[in-house]
Every structure is written in structure tokens, then in C-alpha cells.
Amino acid sequence: MAATFAANSRYLGTGTRTLTTPSGTVIAYLARRFLPHPETLAQIATYQVAARDRIDTVAAAALNDPELSWRVADANRAMLPRDLVATPGTVLRITLPAGMQGAPHV
Incomplete structure (x- = not known):
């Protein structure tokens, strides 16, 4: 199946x-x-967390798809994605999914 x-x-x-x-x-x-090791993922950008951000709004802004919040979590080794947006000013890695080659680390 x-x-x-x-x-x-x-x-x-x-x-x-x-x-x-x-x-x-x-x-x-x-x-x-x-879960992939974050350091093996091709980084394509960074995102600075703002007040009131949620993991889905970060994914929407950075990846144009709120359903890709799992990629933000994978890239930042988050077991609890809400923790990634708890502190405004935190800089998050934005990466391609595991196995995809892309831009060099930014």
C-alpha cells in the first residue's frame, strides 16, 4: 500500500x-x-522573528507556504516549533528540505 x-x-x-x-x-x-541534521540542510535565507509571529506565519513569509512550517522546524532543530517564535529577535535558518541541493550557506 x-x-x-x-x-x-x-x-x-x-x-x-x-x-x-x-x-x-x-x-x-x-x-x-x-529528522535531518540541520547542518546538512542547504540554507537559503534567514528570518528574524517579530512579535506575534507564529511558526506558520514565518513559513508563509519565508517560504510562501504556511504548511511548510515543518521545514523551519527541521532547519532549527525544534521539537516544539512554537519555541522558535517565543522570543522576538531570534534569527531562524530557512533551508531547503533534506536531499535538495541549493544555494551555498548564507
Whole structure:
């Protein structure tokens, strides 16, 4: 069974697995997504957090898509994305997703 995800999904390209229960029921599930090491991601810009920013508004401003907030979180090693925007003035890395080559580090 192949899962279909939108082109901007963090799960695009993530495989599925199956588990067969003792009763014979087959359960499909999404394979684990491992977070990339931020230093391996191609940096394309930075973003300075302003008061009242949210992670989705940062993604909208920096990447033109609020649903790409996972890329901002990945680039800045955030397990709790809201922490990235908690302090105005914080400078965030904006990167391409894992596996994409791009501009040299800015």
C-alpha cells in the first residue's frame, strides 16, 4: 500500500509498513520519519522573528507556504516549533528540505 501526500508534506517519500496481528488482521502504518541534521540542510535565507509571529506565519513569509512550517522546524532543530517564535529577535535558518541541493550557506 502506497501513501499519497501533497508535494509540500513532510511525509512525501516516506514509506508505509504493515503489521499483521495474531488474528491475521493487517494494519498499514506510516514508517517513522527521521529528522535531518540541520547542518546538512542547504540554507537559503534567514528570518528574524517579530512579535506575534507564529511558526506558520514565518513559513508563509519565508517560504510562501504556511504548511511548510515543518521545514523551519527541521532547519532549527525544534521539537516544539512554537519555541522558535517565543522570543522576538531570534534569527531562524530557512533551508531547503533534506536531499535538495541549493544555494551555498548564507
